[in-house]
Amino acid sequence: MTSHAAAMRLTILGSSASFTGANDAGSGYLIEQDTTRLLLDCGSGVLGRLMAETRLEELSAILITHFHPDHYLDLIPMRYGLRYGLKPIAPPRLLLPPGGRDFLAGVGSTLRNAPDMFNEAFDIAEYDPAAPLTIGDFTVQFQRTTHDIPTWAVAIQGDGRLVYSADTQESAELEGFARDAGLLLCEATYPHSDDLPSNNHLSGLQAGMLAQRARVQHLVLTHIWPGVVRSQIQAEARQVFEGPVTLARPGLQLEINGAVAIESGAGGQ
Ligand SMILES: [Zn+2]
Ligand SMILES: [Zn+2]
Known part of the structure; x- marks a missing residue:
């Protein structure tokens, strides 16, 4: 159990794409x-790793970027x-993409014939992507x-500015959105090749180019992707991005102070 963070801080709970790699999470x-x-x-x-970091009943909110299973499945447990x-006094806010209420009602209907099963535990709202x-x-x-289902990247402004790409292909809009972020948390699903396994994600090289153009x-x-050589993805990004490039891993903590993110806690790259 960690103490509360005075400075703005990111803790990685999971860093796997699509399916969960050994000792990792989605x-x-x-x-x-x-x-x-x-x-x-x-x-x-994600749930077990989250509970190692903080008390579930002390979460302010949970925000879901899109409804691919590697991004929402642990809402069920x-x-x-x-x-x-835990029965918190006030259930945490669960902020869903537009259409998310109907989506979760469908999951509840399928699992337990109970479309309201998530409403019993969360204070559910759909965010309006046009409004802060x-x-x-x-x-x-x-x-x-740019992803095969509606997906939203998020920018979080506190003492510093963190931008999370969610899942995406290359996107000029995302470049502008990530401009001058203190920390860009960016998907880099696989090493680059002329014959990428899918056009639905970024390679390490593409993530590095995004970071460089956005001047983060x-x-x-x-x-x-579990099983790929992570250092290869990192090396690709370093070829094109002038700033520091860190590989996410569960338990890694990074501070975002003003414009600068300082690695703390787990240490190393
Ligand atoms: Zn994903
Ligand atoms: Zn996805």
């Missing part, structure tokens, strides 16, 4: 400042924990990415 990122604790995405394996185990959102100390903004301070690569 997408999940805890962003904290003082008593504000925001969970970005909640893929498979989290619902059980909140409903039957306040979550405790943070102001959150959205940018649609620090690039953190995540959402990496």
Whole structure:
């Protein structure tokens, strides 16, 4: 259990793409400042790692970028924990993409013939991607990415500015959105090749180019396909991005002070 973060801080809970690699989890990122604790995405394996970092009932909000399973599946066990185990006085806000209420009602219907099962544990709202959102100390903004289902990148402004790419292909809009971020948390699903396995994601090289064009301070690569050589993805990004490039891994903590992100906690790159 860590103490609360006075400075704005990112903790990586999972860094795997699509399926969960050994000792890793799907997408999940805890962003904290003082008593504000925001969970970005909640893929498979995220819940246990989250509970190692913070008390579930102290989460300010959970924000889901899109409804691919590696970004939301652990909402299911989290619902059980909140409903039957922890019973917080105020249920955490669950902020969904447009259409998310119907999506989760469909999941509830399929699992338990209970379309309201998530409403019993979360204070559910759909965010309006066109409007800034306040979550405790943070102001959150959205940018649609280029992905095969509707997906939103998010910018989180606290004492510093963190931009999370969510899942995306190359996107000029995302370049503008990430401009001058203190930390860009960017998907880099696989090493670059002329014959990429999918056009739905970024390679390490493409993530590095995005960071360089957006002139961010620090690039953190995540959402990496299990089994690929991670150092190769990092090396590609370093070829084209002049700033520091860090590979995400569960437990890694990074501070975002003003414009600068300083690695702390787990250490190393
Ligand atoms: Zn994904
Ligand atoms: Zn996706």
